[in-house]
Amino acid sequence: MGVVIEGTGSYLPEIVLTNKDMEMIVDTSDEWITTRTGIKERRVAPKGMASSDLGKEAILDACKDAKISSEELDFILCATITPDKFFPSTACLIEHKLGLKGKVAFDISAACSGFLYGLEIARNLIETNTYKKGAVVAAECMSRITDYTDRSTCVLLGDGAGAAIVSSSEEEGIIGSFLASDGGYEELLHAPAGGSRLPSSFYTVENRLNFMKMEGQPLFKIAIITMCEAINKVLDKYGMKKEDISLVIPHQANLRIILGVAKNLKMPAEKFFINIEKYGNMSAACVPIALDHAHRKGLIKKGDYILTVSFGGGLTWASNLIKWTKGD
Ligand code: UT7
Secondary structure: OEEEEEEEEEEOOOEEEEHHHHHHHOOOOHHHHHHHHOOOEEEEOOOOOOHHHHHHHHHHHHHHHHOOOHHHOOEEEEEOOOOOOOOOOHHHHHHHHOOOOOOEEEEEOOHHHHHHHHHHHHHHHHHOOOOOEEEEEEEEEHHHHOOOOOHHHHOOEOEEEEEEEEEEEOOOOEEEEEEEEOHHHHHHEEOOOOOOOOOOOHHHHHOOOOOOEEOHHHHHHHHHHHHHHHHHHHHHHOOOOHHHEEEEEEOOOOHHHHHHHHHHOOOOHHHEOOOHHHHOEOHHHHHHHHHHHHHHOOOOOOOOEEEEEEEEOOOEEEEEEEEOOOOO
């Protein structure tokens, strides 16, 4: 029995923040942001909209692509580091917003690698014959944990959601994954306050400790090394070669990181799907949105082998090897 991606979907809020807009907010320039990151603009959810709202729309879009009703879903797995609330889980809130109940619903906290972790969990839930069909969604309102006085992070981040419907099938689809983590680098990428270590207080708010903090330079190097490792490991594990891969769907943290991964692996940069210029870094939502856009642009054909690859807070890094089964 196989586990296939039956449909993909995405949702991006309408408000666009361009690099010119960022120039009005912090001491930066379109030239700096473009040359250092590849980003030209990003989306921001309006006041009152939260990750579950974005996630619900992405799942509905994916259900439409899969030609199913959301009632057919046995489970909803939501990858997010910007949940609506600490609890209940954003997955439960999405379930309710979809008008569903009684499903399996829980969140996955693996930062930018959350969607890839989710696909592997979903594959196992289905392959063990426990469930037949589910949605893996990644929904992020990064703008809510962005410090708009910190030019080194605020120009990078954006909001969005992407989803995949995953089902049992006679065909082979999600072949397998490589997942990894290292908690030793906690302080390179984190939100220091708001949890049980340093609960929110006047002090934490005054000192802007509830926002995301990042040490970009060391992360840049680790990102390239770990993403190359993830790709090599998953290919080795399943006896495949780089030449067998038609398209790589990478996490979109920095264009220079993606090109660095392609160069180190001696793979053509054209094999890496890139949409960072339009949306920036949306944490876990980057990969499923890129997958959905690549699919809708007709860049993935039935029978193609594709890879996802990501790196992010945790640290976590991961790759999924997928045989595409949609299309004629
Ligand atoms: O989502 C997964 C986790 N995240 C990542 O993987 C991100 C990895 N890191 C990066 O992508 C890059 O390190 C950044 C894009 C974050 C930064 O690029 P960089 O080339 O590493 O810049 P830098 O941090 O070395 O800063 C270079 C200069 C500094 O000025 P001085 O000290 O040389 O005078 C910064 O203050 O650029 C300055 N700078 C800016 N200037 C204009 C930093 N941010 C900005 C900005 N606009 N927005």
